[in-house]
Amino acid sequence: MIVLPANPKASYLAHKFEIDAAIQRVLDSGVYILGEEVSAFEAEFAAWNGNEYAIGVANGTDALELCLRACGIGPGDVVVTVANTAVATVAAIERCGALPILVDVDPVTYTLDPNSLEDTLQAVITAAKRELGVPRAVIPVHLYGHPANMVAIVEIARKYGLAVVEDCAQAHGASLQGRKVGTWGDMAAFSFYPTKNLGALGDGGMVTTDDARLARQVKLLQQYGWEQRYISQVPGVNSRLDPIQAAILRVKLQHLDHDNRRRQGHAMRYLQLLADGPLQLPQTVAGAVHVYHQFVCRFWRRDRLRERLRQKGIGTQILYPVPIHLQPAYRGRIPVLKNLAVTEACANEIFTLPIYPELTLNQIDYVAQSIRAFVIIKR
Ligand SMILES: *Cc1c(COP(=O)(O)O)cnc(C)c1O
Secondary structure (H helix, E strand, C coil), X not given: CCECCCCHHHHHHHCXXXXXXXXXXXXXXXXXXXXXXXXXXXXXXXXXXXXXXXXXXXXXXXXXXXXXXXXXXXXXXXXXXXXXXXXXXXXXXXXXXXXXXXXXXCCCCCCECHHHHHHHXXXXXXXXXXXXXXXXXEECECHHHCCCCHHHHHHHHHHHCCEEEEECCCCCCCEECCEECCCCCCEEEEECCCCCCCCCCCCCEEEEECCHHHHHHHHHHHECCEEECCEECCCCCECCCCHHHHHHHHHHHHHHHHHHHHHHHHHHHHHHHCCCCCCECCCCCCCEECCCCCEEEECCCHHHXXXXXXXXXECCECCCCCCHHHCCCCCCCCCCCCCXXXXXXXXXXXXXXXXXXXXXXXXXXXXXXXHHHHHHHHC
């Protein structure tokens, strides 16, 4: 049996007829930039997530960058985020000219640790560190599909006067205390990279906000600063959502809640089958809805186990193998103010099991059996 670590083609095939028809509709329309497909998807996505405004952009990294720029963040500013995230989060901060400062994650949820955030903010604002810049925003990442601790993070952000930009790239549909991610902060960024919970068949991204001024600012920035054609009000960029991708995403959005429930069902099955073993399994804090973009386990003999699973045709991944501050591009260049011990320890032990809506129960059982065989024999 072969179990791929992710399978965006299966997601296409599951909705092939609807998707093919949607693509054909765009081809026949003659409108290949923005237009009705994009505005319809923006309206549908905003309604689905409970936001006033949604603005389609080229990808999730651009979505983060445009959020920060709309908040007025640029050179001389510090933006705080986690060391345990996709490089995209940090790349977006640097694209604005701001300085990324990284904080540690919680060992249970792997998302931003509010204590580490507060300690780090204190370090940034002390006299000795003032040369770093002024802390202006925080980007909590709802990593692996689990919401970050938004209650505590929003409170700290208020205290320090920070804008909150949520990185929702892995968490479409996740919620905390009945409130969806992307509705807690000032702005939020979503990615539609093909393997995300809501995935295009190419690149795509979305900014959401409830603030009319911030929404207008993103609209301006995403298209050369245009309010009307050919007249730039501000220096902008080109970051538009492709209408073919918008049409595909309109189809997939209709299946997203169902697909997330399938992911949750698969996760429950893994959790049952692996409950009595030595792996640290994903946990969900009280009041949170986890949408299992990834099913992340922690195990001290991870590398041997992954090799065994690979021999059995089972693909796993390490997300992320190297914390941002230890990557060649950032190491020694961005300052580390507080220790990032949890992030560093996790990087040596975490790995993902395959999880996506189209996975079959047989495949899940096969993965779980293969793990059980390894840990029982080797223990
Ligand atoms: C995928 C991802 C992004 C970036 O999305 P792209 O669409 O690939 O630019 C940003 N942050 C996180 C946490 C991601 O997983």
